[in-house]
Amino acid sequence: GARVLAVVNQKGGVGKSTTAVNLAACLGGIDRRTLLIDLDPQGNATSGFGLNVGQRKTCVYDALLSDIPLNQIVEGTDIEHVFVVPATIQLAGAEIELVSALSRENRLKNILAPLVSDYDFIIIDCPPSLGLLTINALTAADGLLIPIQCEYYALEGLAKLMDSVRLVRAHLNPALEVFGVVMTMYDSRTRLSQQVVEEVRDYFDGKVFETLIPRTVRLSEAPSFGQPITAYDPSGKGAEAYRSLANEVVLRVD
Amino acid sequence: GARVLAVVNQKGGVGKSTTAVNLAACLGGIDRRTLLIDLDPQGNATSGFGLNVGQRKTCVYDALLSDIPLNQIVEGTDIEHVFVVPATIQLAGAEIELVSALSRENRLKNILAPLVSDYDFIIIDCPPSLGLLTINALTAADGLLIPIQCEYYALEGLAKLMDSVRLVRAHLNPALEVFGVVMTMYDSRTRLSQQVVEEVRDYFDGKVFETLIPRTVRLSEAPSFGQPITAYDPSGKGAEAYRSLANEVVLRVD
Ligand SMILES: Nc1ncnc2c1ncn2[C@@H]1O[C@H](COP(=O)(O)OP(=O)(O)OP(=O)(O)O)[C@@H](O)[C@H]1O
Numbered sequence: 483g484a485r486v487l488a489v490v491n492q493k494g495g496v497g498k499s500t501t502a503v504n505l506a507a508c509l510g511g512i513d514r515r516t517l518l519i520d521l522d523p524q525g526n527a528t529s530g531f532g533l534n535v536g537q538r539k540t541c542v543y544d545a546l547l548s549d550i551p552l553n554q555i556v557e558g559t560d561i562e563h564v565f566v567v568p569a570t571i572q573l574a575g576a577e578i579e580l581v582s583a584l585s586r587e588n589r590l591k592n593i594l595a596p597l598v599s600d601y602d603f604i605i606i607d608c609p610p611s612l613g614l615l616t617i618n619a620l621t622a623a624d625g626l627l628i629p630i631q632c633e634y635y636a637l638e639g640l641a642k643l644m645d646s647v648r649l650v651r652a653h654l655n656p657a658l659e660v661f662g663v664v665m666t667m668y669d670s671r672t673r674l675s676q677q678v679v680e681e682v683r684d685y686f687d688g689k690v691f692e693t694l695i696p697r698t699v700r701l702s703e704a705p706s707f708g709q710p711i712t713a714y715d716p717s718g719k720g721a722e723a724y725r726s727l728a729n730e731v732v733l734r735v736d
Numbered sequence: 737g738a739r740v741l742a743v744v745n746q747k748g749g750v751g752k753s754t755t756a757v758n759l760a761a762c763l764g765g766i767d768r769r770t771l772l773i774d775l776d777p778q779g780n781a782t783s784g785f786g787l788n789v790g791q792r793k794t795c796v797y798d799a800l801l802s803d804i805p806l807n808q809i810v811e812g813t814d815i816e817h818v819f820v821v822p823a824t825i826q827l828a829g830a831e832i833e834l835v836s837a838l839s840r841e842n843r844l845k846n847i848l849a850p851l852v853s854d855y856d857f858i859i860i861d862c863p864p865s866l867g868l869l870t871i872n873a874l875t876a877a878d879g880l881l882i883p884i885q886c887e888y889y890a891l892e893g894l895a896k897l898m899d900s901v902r903l904v905r906a907h908l909n910p911a912l913e914v915f916g917v918v919m920t921m922y923d924s925r926t927r928l929s930q931q932v933v934e935e936v937r938d939y940f941d942g943k944v945f946e947t948l949i950p951r952t953v954r955l956s957e958a959p960s961f962g963q964p965i966t967a968y969d970p971s972g973k974g975a976e977a978y979r980s981l982a983n984e985v986v987l988r989v990d
């Protein structure tokens with residue numbers, strides 16, 4: 483069945499959605515059937531594939547709170563082998579509604595179970611918080627994909643993130659592990675970037691991908707055209723880096 | 737009494753903490769007595785002033801949930817006229833605990849009331865979400881200071897932010913208004929930056945500050961030294977921009 487990866491970091495703006503969208507597109511590009519689940523009410527991963535974040539008759543909110551089969555809300559994209567469960571504005575209400583729901587942390591895991599054999603990878607984009615939506619992703623996932631921006635503030639949140647992972651592993655998902663850490667917005671000209679990479683490599687001993695995702699204007703422009711980087715600027719440094727990351731991810735799974 | 741400004745944007749990584757820290761430092765630099773309240777459990781605004789985010793005997797969590805006077809937990813900084821209510825790791829639990837507390841949205845407003853006459857400005861740094869900590873800031877504030885990164889994804893969340901503002905204004909704080917919008921990480925070399933600035937100026941008609949905060953390496957390095965930009969690189973473009981912003985803020989208040 484599929485490898486389920488949660489793209490998580492409560493620090494904001496570190497490249498979670500950018501990584502979820504472009505990694506999914508690149509996995510599709512090497513014929514891995516990939517499902518991207520957008521669990522962030524902001525819906526950036528949804529619009530990153532050109533899909534509308536507006537209202538839908540049924541959406542992931544309904545699947546989480548009233549057990550509508552997830553299969554009914556999967557949508558195709560322009561990229562072969564890549565499918566999306568879009569976020570909608572109703573999702574913003576899910577965090578509060580889940581607080582009092584039965585088995586509130588396992589909702590996503592339960593609705594994902596029937597789909598796992600249909601895909602090679604299931605990638606879950608998370609909001610910048612450690613609330614119940616992110617906890618659902620951590621409970622449903624086999625592994626964590628942690629994007630870390632090459633900036634100082636990005637280092638400060640790591641200990642807290644790992645505390646949450648340990649709590650989820652102890653109470654909800656014993657198999658949860660750090661699948662990999664990806665350094666984003668790397669700027670080879672600055673000392674800060676290099677220092678952060680070194681510190682993260684020490685902290686996550688052996689889990690950090692070799693691929694460093696560079697900061698490029700094309701990567702920040704692509705979402706305004708609703709396209710992953712492989713469609714917007716296929717021969718640029720951004721597409722090259724995410725293709726390299728996809729290859730590393732596949733190697734780690736095999 | 738003080739002007740209470742909440743630095744809010746649920747989009748992650750747009751420069752909320754960087755703006756809260758450096759604006760507070762620059763307001764102190766022009767003799768405005770300024771209190772910075774760090775309401776983000778990540779504690780970036782706290783460490784941005786070189787203060788430790790660790791455990792304290794009493795902290796803002798205790799003030800919000802058990803009415804310890806806020807005055808007891810105000811700490812000084814190296815910058816004259818600038819004081820901080822630091823975040824601590826206990827704050828992460830406040831969001832869930834507040835859900836069932838009495839008058840949960842007004843907690844910050846109530847504990848701020850005795851302090852308002854002691855300061856010219858009170859600046860509240862918020863987490864990247866629209867949960868109960870941010871709602872508390874919106875209820876306690878006179879005005880919103882909205883940092884917007886000059887990137888496409890930053891535009892997508894604005895409608896949702898303004899929905900929340902309207903809800904808070906209708907049910908909790910009728911006086912709440914958008915005090916100002918500040919464009920951050922502006923890169924004059926890219927078309928995207930200029931397009932975003934134009935769109936935001938249209939959307940927020942007249943509220944956007946003239947000052948554009950440029951993306952500079954020094955601004956991203958300063959927090960690793962626990963210093964605001966006015967101490968770390970006082971003659972650089974980052975300090976110049978935040979001093980210009982502080983002047984615009986003061987002019988808008990008078
Ligand atoms: N490698 C890159 N080069 C240039 N810009 C990038 C890169 N990665 C991400 N960005 C831009 O930086 C901003 C933050 O990235 P993104 O939205 O993916 O982060 P996020 O962690 O998902 O944010 P949030 O915490 O709000 O969910 C976006 O405007 C995005 O377009």
Ligand SMILES: Nc1ncnc2c1ncn2[C@@H]1O[C@H](COP(=O)(O)OP(=O)(O)OP(=O)(O)O)[C@@H](O)[C@H]1O
Pocket residue numbers: 492493494495610633634635636747748749750751752753754755776778780862863864920921922949950951952953955956957959
């Ligand atoms: N003008 C700037 N130039 C360069 N780097 C900047 C600038 N403003 C902020 N940064 C850096 O960008 C990153 C995001 O900024 P910051 O942490 O202030 O955003 P935030 O909105 O507070 O994030 P969060 O949503 O996680 O609270 C940080 O690493 C910060 O150092």
Ligand SMILES: [Mg+2]
Pocket residue numbers: 498499500522526527608609
């Ligand atoms: Mg995101």
Ligand SMILES: [Mg+2]
Pocket residue numbers: 752753754776780781862863
């Ligand atoms: Mg912040």
